[in-house]
Amino acid sequence: MSDPAILQVQNLTRVYKSGQHDLTVLDDVSFSVAAGSTCSIVGPSGSGKTTLLSLCAGLDRPTRGTVTLNGVELERLDEDERASVRNQSVGFVFQTFQLIPTLSALENVMVPLELNGNRNASGLAASLLDRVGLGGRLHHYPAQLSGGEQQRVALARAFINRPAILFCDEPTGNLDGETGEKVTDLIFELNSAHNTTLIMVTHNLELARKTSRILRLKGGRVEADEEVNITN
Amino acid sequence: MNWILKMAWRESRGSKKRLVLFLSCIVFGVAALVAINSFGSNLEEAMDEQAKSLLGADLVVEGRMPFNDRVEALIDSIGGSQSRETLFSSMVMFPKTQDTRLVRVRAIEEGFPFYGILETRPASAASDFRAANGALVDQSLMRRFGLTVEDEIRIGETTFPIAGEIINIPGESITAGLIGPTVFIPFSAAENTNLLHRGSQVWYNVYIALEDRHADIDQLTKSIEPVLDNNRASFDTVEERKEGLDRTFSNLTSFMNLVGFIALLLGGIGVASSIHVYIRQRITTIAILHCVGARIQQTFGIYLTQVFFLGLLGSILGCLLGVGIQFLLPALFSDLLPVEISYSVSFTAIFQGLLLGTGVALLFTLSPLLSIRSISPLLTLRSAYEPSGLHKYGSLQLLTYGLIAAGILAFSVHQTGDWSDGLGFAAGIFAAFGLLRLSAWLMVMSLRTYFPKSWTYVWRQGLANLYRPNNQTVTMVLSIGLGAFLISTLFLIQNLLLDQVELSRGENQANVILFDIQDDQLEGIGETVRSFGSPVIQQVPIVTMRLSKIEGRTLESLRDSEERRIPGWIYSREMRSTYRDTLSPGEKIVGGSWTGSYEEEDGDIPISVEQGVAETLELNIGDEIEFNVQGFPISGKVGSFREVNWQQVQPNFIFVFPRGVLEAAPKFHVLVTRTEETETKDAMQTAIVQNYPNVSVIDLDLILATIDDILNRASYIIRFMALFSIITGLIVLTGAVMTSRFQRIKESVLLKTIGASRKQVLKIMVIEYLFLGVLSAATGLILSLIATWMLAFFIFEIAFVPDFTPVAVTLVVVTLLTVLTGLANSRGVYNRPGLNILRE
Helix, strand or coil: CCCCEEEEEEEEEEEEEECCEEEEEEEEEEEEEECCCEEEEECCCCCCHHHHHHHHCCCCCCCEEEEEECCEEHHHCCHHHHHHHHHHHEEEECCCCCCCCCCCHHHHHHHHHHHCCCCCHHHHHHHHHHHCCCHHHCCCCHHHCCHHHHHHHHHHHHHCCCCCEEEEECCCCCCCHHHHHHHHHHHHHHHHHHCCEEEEECCCHHHHCCCCEEEEEECCEEEEEEECCCCC | CHHHHHHHHHHHCCCHHHHHHHHHHHHHHHHHHHHHHHHHHHHHHHHHHCHHHHHCCCEEEEECCCCCHHHHHHHHHHCCEEEEEEEEEEEEEECCCCEEEEEEEEEECCCCCCCCCCEEECCCHHHHCCCCCCEEEEHHHHHHCCCCCCCEEEECCEEEEEEEEEEECCCCCHHHHHHCCEEEEEHHHCHHHCCCCCCCCEEEEEEEECCCCCCCHHHHHHHHHHHHHHCCEEEEEHHHHHHHHHHHHHHHHHHHHHHHHHHHHHHHHHHHHHHHHHHHHCHHHHHHHHHCCCCHHHHHHHHHHHHHHHHHHHHHHHHHHHHHHHCCHHHHHCCCCCCCCCCCCCHHHHHHHHHHHHHHHHHHHHHHHHHHHHCCHHHHCCCCCCCCCCCCCCHHHHHHHHHHHHHHHHHHHHHHCCHHHHHHHHHHHHHHHHHHHHHHHHHHHHHHHCCCCCCCHHHHHHHHHHHCCCCCHHHHHHHHHHHHHHHHHHHHHHHHHHHHHHHHHCCCCCCEEEEEECHHHHHHHHHHHHHCCCCEEEEEEEEEEEEEEECCEEHHHHHHHCCCCCCHHHHHCCEEEEECCCCCCCEEEEEECCCCECCHHHCCCEEEEEHHHHHHCCCCCCCEEEEEECCEEEEEEEEEEEEECCCCCCCCCCEEECECCCCCCCCEEEEEECCCCHHHHHHHHHHHHHHCCCCEEEEHHHHHHHHHHHHHHHHHHHHHHHHHHHHHHHHHHHHHHHHCHHHHHHHHHHHHHCCCCHHHHHHHHHHHHHHHHHHHHHHHHHHHHHHHHHHHHHHHCCCCCCCHHHHHHHHHHHHHHHHHHHHHHCCCCCCCCHHHHHHC
16 A cells, blocks of 8 residues: 655645736646655746645645645645644755755754744754764854765755755756765655655756656646656 | 843854944934033023022012112012112223223122122121122123222212122123123112212112012012002112023023034934945844744844844943043033022933933834845855845835934924924934935945046046945934034134124224213213214214104003004113204115104104014004104104114114204214224323213224124034034944945955055045045035025024134034044055955
């Protein structure tokens, strides 16, 4: 029996106003993702990948359609309720790392837990940073870290609240090949360890093939939905 | 809450420079308010403690004529220790230098002051001068004429040895001495001067220290008031004197508080601008926090907490600075204060400073903080999406502006203690801020619409900087413009008032007035004046009288029945009236008809009444009025109403009789003349005082110089207060320049990369600041001209002829200051390494 769907997308459409015209970036997209699975969203620039990711994570509201994340229909929620869902169920890894520059590595990782009032955030964050190889750089600020290190901090932050689902947006896009590979390995390692569902937007087909499923977008529609045989 | 506090602290670590600027914006405004309020509180305490020394007694009974038996009996019945005084104005002469001067002569019995100390040099002179039949002379006179103790002073027909110089009279400020220097002589010596003749302005006072020091003065005054009233005498108590001074100084401290408040408001604008840019720079951080699950209230709370603590810290620093400045203020006010001030920290002032500083910081930053609500977490994925989201003016934004307006209004009303004055001040602030903002907007719009495309690149770039994204034009125009507005208005008003006095110094205007000339002295004095080459410009007979009845009813009965409003001064004052057949220059008939001469067969005597007093007394043409002319009743009818230009340097009168009525009444004369040379004037005064000791000489040039001196002292205080606004303005300006510093660096590096020279980059910045400085200062100056005109027209009721010298000087100085501040804060912009900046 397959795992129940953690993410259900129904007839999702997103239209932006562009001057006098409407621009349909996502057009009637439907799919679902099973809990614990891994999935890549690929497609050319402007195909709607990032828009789809933002809607799935509750960062934006669709024009039409619904997103059900971990059993919660996001469209029914206001901004603060969606923030709460993200805090409890979602982790993020961005292409540009998106660390808070005024916080140290440790403090950046602690934020999601602290928002919940967790008093042990510091210990958990330190151990997670140690796990991603940054045990000696806990008190460094983002500007004092390399790109790879910053992405590892972002990864630690994404996993600190044990999310049900991890959204990655071009996680290796700003890294050189070798560092990118190390970060990729770390994502999959942590994902597997925490049994987290992984949704990854990428241009990198090699990286996409590391996930069990690839959704190909084109012109705002799902062009293909492929299962991948993972060999490694 | 704990997390919000933690995040507020963490977030502040990387922004020290900006936060220091934030603090500085608040510090000076709070400092000004704390200093003034603390000083005001010290002054109030000092006046409470030294209240009795303000009067020198518990009670003073006063009259303009020797007391009659009824009043004398009443004074005797009060008992206690008493000290009598005869006070009059007279010319004095110093035989050593032959200099003359109009002074207040106080012939006083032993005992005064019962409270406080009459300070003299030598100290023993205060008590010994009576025994030596000597005089105590005001120290300003001693210094001015180079006199020493044991020189002599001639008053009327008596010469007194100078026993000492007066350092301080209880209840009198040094400035009071500038207006009318005092000379004390023994009480019994007053008669010997032969100056107390009929028609002279003499005050008869009895200072009383009650036996029972805790007696109920209110009850006592209530019991003596009716008798004194009915016998044309009055009284003064410590409480009344204190109330008057309280009112004066509370007005002064309120005014200074309002000037200080402007500095705080300016700081508020600086803080708002600083937070606006700060939040723009934190958009990504806020978006990340929203993305990882922070609620809007939580992110809003982080920055609100920062503002609160920074506002509080700025206010604490402001309070500390204010307490320091408080110690400077007594020195600034020393000449104006009637009491000795002791320093103590006023915790009420500090609390108010903390409340106002923090309140202004919170109120002014609410608007930029509210924009946090519109920062979407989507910005973490798409930085181009909703790039700012910061310009949404919802109902909360409007509510914020409403709160700011209400706060300003509440403070203004609280300070002025009057709704209409408070509203006027608040409206003035809104108008000034609104017009400055409007002019900034107009400048930006005009530059966009009419951009001078044909100008050289350097000029075009300098101008374009004024409306580029994230420009600080509005903030800079507000801070520079408001500073220029304040300074210029202060100068213009001071010059305006001085010009009014200056008018009397114009060509062919009188500058010497001789008073108290008796009938038999008139010819001789006229000859003396002419012998010095001076013309007799005007010669006016003066008859002293009291208004006794209107329409057959005595003033007492009219006042008691409250049928007519009879001001106290009309009731108690001996009025000086004249008779003549023509109107004076500056007079105009505005009702009824002028009658220049009268004969018995004409019937009722037509009397001309000054328009303002006629309105106060509700007089109509034809109303019967009766005067008590030194014991003889003379009645007539209101024949005309006159408009009188009181600023005309000449004897002006409320009541003017036609010729043919008062010629036989006891009278004295006033002679008006003009002398060009100071030496001639001094020699003429000496000749007159030597030959006619009863005649008083008023030197208008001396009065002008005194007013000039007093205005300078007052404006010094006001300028001191304006300094706070100017410093705050400079800080806001610095903040605005530093805010756009990174953008400037980036631009200059780009320009450098594509070949611009250091000189060109510098020139672009100079042009930008030059335009900002000129436009902001010009706007502030235009506003100040409008404000001064309004003050001249509505408050001082005088014509406003602007003096453009201070305006031009302010324009140049403010513009230079703007360019220098701009360049000082842009130092090193050109020298920054290119690659790092371009990669950022």
